[in-house]
Amino acid sequence: MPSDAPTTPRAGDALLLVDVQNDFLPGGNLAVSHGDEIIPPLNRLIQSFSRRSLPIFATRDWHPPQHCSFHEQAGPWPPHCVAGTQGAAFPANLALPHDTAIVSKATTVDQDAYSGFGGTELHYQLRGAGARRLFVGGLATDYCVLNTVRDAVAKGYEVLLLTDAVRAVDVQPGDGDRAVDEMQKLGASLIASAQVAD
Ligand code: VGL
Ligand code: ZN
Numbered sequence: 001m002p003s004d005a006p007t008t009p010r011a012g013d014a015l016l017l018v019d020v021q022n023d024f025l026p027g028g029n030l031a032v033s034h035g036d037e038i039i040p041p042l043n044r045l046i047q048s049f050s051r052r053s054l055p056i057f058a059t060r061d062w063h064p065p066q067h068c069s070f071h072e073q074a075g076p077w078p079p080h081c082v083a084g085t086q087g088a089a090f091p092a093n094l095a096l097p098h099d100t101a102i103v104s105k106a107t108t109v110d111q112d113a114y115s116g117f118g119g120t121e122l123h124y125q126l127r128g129a130g131a132r133r134l135f136v137g138g139l140a141t142d143y144c145v146l147n148t149v150r151d152a153v154a155k156g157y158e159v160l161l162l163t164d165a166v167r168a169v170d171v172q173p174g175d176g177d178r179a180v181d182e183m184q185k186l187g188a189s190l191i192a193s194a195q196v197a198d
Pocket of ligand 2: 061063069080081106
């Protein structure tokens, strides 16, 4: 159960947006249903972090055209988030500040990475920004959010999962709910975005 005490972002906090990209939104090549609903709450948190000069990180799936995760290569997914395409872009209505730290992952044909920490400098960048506590939202709950949170907890970050700012692929019904349970068991706290101060 999320606690209902309000939380005010403070020094040591970072906002971590996981793969909020057009291809994961309704109409995209790997659309997550209701994925667009996370944008308004995320925009409010972006504003809250931004006005406190707290760091904002945005991971993105950034695949080459023949990526190993695509069906043509016998992978599990339709082609999605091909580097440089509109599908890989952040949605126009996601109000990312210009100084957002953008972290590209799974950028080579032969490697996939569901975690934002996989094959990236994210950990070093977060440490460099003084981040110890991460507010995490994005897509998809049961893939990249789950794997990013697993790694974050393993690396010693305190994680607050923004429960209304994530959505699941749900290849099997319930995958998203199970992913949230797992993240909570690992030690992530569940928090509704409305609990975060403006
Ligand atoms: C993702 C499936 C394939 C994600 C990325 O961002 O959750 N899911 N690639
Ligand atoms: Zn992918």
